[in-house]
Amino acid sequence: MSPSLLLGRLKAHRQADWDAYTHHDFVEQLGAGSLPRESFLHYLRQDYVLLIHFARAWALAVVKSDRVSEMRVASSTVHSLIDEEMKLHIATCAEEGISEDELEATPESTANLAYTRFVTDTGLRGDLLDLLVALSPCVFGYYEIGTRLAEKSGGPPPEHPYHDWINTYTGEEYAEVCATAGSMLDDVAHRTIGTDFEASPRWPSLMRIFSTASKLEAGFWQMGLDGS
Amino acid sequence: MSPSLLLGRLKAHRQADWDAYTHHDFVEQLGAGSLPRESFLHYLRQDYVLLIHFARAWALAVVKSDRVSEMRVASSTVHSLIDEEMKLHIATCAEEGISEDELEATPESTANLAYTRFVTDTGLRGDLLDLLVALSPCVFGYYEIGTRLAEKSGGPPPEHPYHDWINTYTGEEYAEVCATAGSMLDDVAHRTIGTDFEASPRWPSLMRIFSTASKLEAGFWQMGLDGS
């Protein structure tokens, strides 16, 4: 069951982009536990910096909201990214002797710059709906990936090398973030383009944003594999 | 004949706000030639600063455009505001011994701050359509006022004290700015909310932006009269 009607339609129209992202080789290797530690750590450091910019992007969603209820959702997502999701990165990297300051100073890869700045620029250029669509592959894709990998690996067992990662994106807390974000995405969509999404003249442009963000997510996984 | 279909519909739904702005006492006195010189000069100095922020807002429209053709229209409007429209202000104030530097340093009245910053913030918050709607009362209203006053005063005659002002907003150059801006407004509207404007879920919000900007224009005239 999709956490959002709009997400469901975007995925249906951009299935190939979505699958290339959510079933990327990096993801499959992570699920199988065969992903080289080096690749994972490279990804994790870049992802820490990505989360900083995604938190900035969700804060931009607060700036662009025109309802207090939506400001609350977007603001609590900023909090969730900065205070909850980053904990995994900090803890995992600490085990490897990488400090929080070092994490924050990670030189950004091109794949990282491209993805995060595309999202914030989409927010500057368009309205709240454009921004939320640019943010949606990350929020909802991670949940879909986490859930699928958890089912596949049967849990995952405590000895699975990426046990903590999988659990972060399947836990109740993250599920709730997705449910709330999905419901907000639909509210904003209904208020902006109505209920027949494909009939809106904005549909092609929204698909383009969704497609670009999905491809940039795939590029982010590839960067993990390549160490680029 | 309205230079824009969307403008036509917005005016029809917000006629009282539009009339209160375009038939404000300041305007009527200016047309009759009875407006005290002091009121006119106070208005003109504030309007010089307003044009700076409207040029910033049209530049923000360039930032928010996603077609080169529209970037060209918005960019040429920036140029028209900075290099053409301001000339009247500079020339008129020079006659009164007020320099260009003094003009630029005019302390902004509350009515001025409220209007211009509402427009730029609308651009930060919403999309290109929201921003263009916030800009439309100024662009199109001045043309409507100028044309009406010119007809009423029969020209106006060279000895009319506000001859130059009326001519600035009835000249061919300004008419062309309006025609181009009107056509861009409709293109953006069609691409964003389709052709049945009132059927869009965004209609109430667009009317609200239009109504607020019209009221702030009226407040700007009032500031001229009050010297506030």
Added chain:
Amino acid sequence: MSPSLLLGRLKAHRQADWDAYTHHDFVEQLGAGSLPRESFLHYLRQDYVLLIHFARAWALAVVKSDRVSEMRVASSTVHSLIDEEMKLHIATCAEEGISEDELEATPESTANLAYTRFVTDTGLRGDLLDLLVALSPCVFGYYEIGTRLAEKSGGPPPEHPYHDWINTYTGEEYAEVCATAGSMLDDVAHRTIGTDFEASPRWPSLMRIFSTASKLEAGFWQMGLDGS
């Protein structure tokens, strides 16, 4: 003791603006308990809408931060405004039969538009320091006012008609918001213009922002008295 070195210098250079704001007649009447209920309620409704835009402005500070630690401070201020400070408004208005939806739909006065949009536009135009300086009269001024009125009214006693308002801005929670915001303001200032504030070429421009925001605060009180 000032919660911020920069605030201390800005106040010293713009003492008249600061005093006109923090000792405004509205404030004195509120402290004496003689402020008409109608004035207070008019102010409170406008202030509810103001808080929405100040929360947007603090969210913009998150967007503009380049340190995770500062994103945390700005983000927790958004939360504090939306979830804590607004409670007073909601509760007080509920007693008068004004619902939360009605509060959110309050038509904004010109004084309100001018102030809040000046702040968000300052954030769009300048850097984090410009934005924080524009936000500082509100954050720190309210604490200074609250503390002074509490001392003067000796508590204030439970029967004081504006007991809750005074307590909101003197409580430990608000004191902590100020201390944290003050320390962030100084950190950002040191990193941006160094420690000798007045020697920075940006000093005149920072004073101008501070002065404008202080005057707009005074205009906001005046709006409460005038019912405008």
Added chain:
Amino acid sequence: MSPSLLLGRLKAHRQADWDAYTHHDFVEQLGAGSLPRESFLHYLRQDYVLLIHFARAWALAVVKSDRVSEMRVASSTVHSLIDEEMKLHIATCAEEGISEDELEATPESTANLAYTRFVTDTGLRGDLLDLLVALSPCVFGYYEIGTRLAEKSGGPPPEHPYHDWINTYTGEEYAEVCATAGSMLDDVAHRTIGTDFEASPRWPSLMRIFSTASKLEAGFWQMGLDGS
């Protein structure tokens, strides 16, 4: 002779990044006339889209300016990019049967997204100086490259396959754009961080922006070679 004092200092501190960009293999092959046509056309199509976003970024500089004189410079740069510099791209691509609409619809490479959106986001995040520093490698680097290649190739002769490209970036018109932009950059720098640039606490951050933009320029050339 450098068109800007600030540029001179940034280059001196980030010489390796600057050289890797201005002497990139793509540039050397272009100068020698040995660059494969396919690489050049791939670059040119991406560069057309890049110019769109650089025009948006210069428009953002108008939004962030606080002097009319600087708004004029930034606004005329928008015009120069959209109306002059793009002409080369349109004409060259037309010869190869690529229309203007096709050009505008070029799918952006990751290197392109990373560079252009980094620039616009820098403008959203920081102040005018940050944005101008992010824009400077493009403006000034192209002039330096064009001039060096022109000298090396002795003209270049009319039969040089990249004759038009080299001439675009050595012509008087482009030289003037650089001189004006350089003088504005220094004015803004002096007004923001004073005359002893390296003594400013912002110096490390400005170098970081300059360095990132230079590296992204090098990545853009590499994309041309790789066809990625």
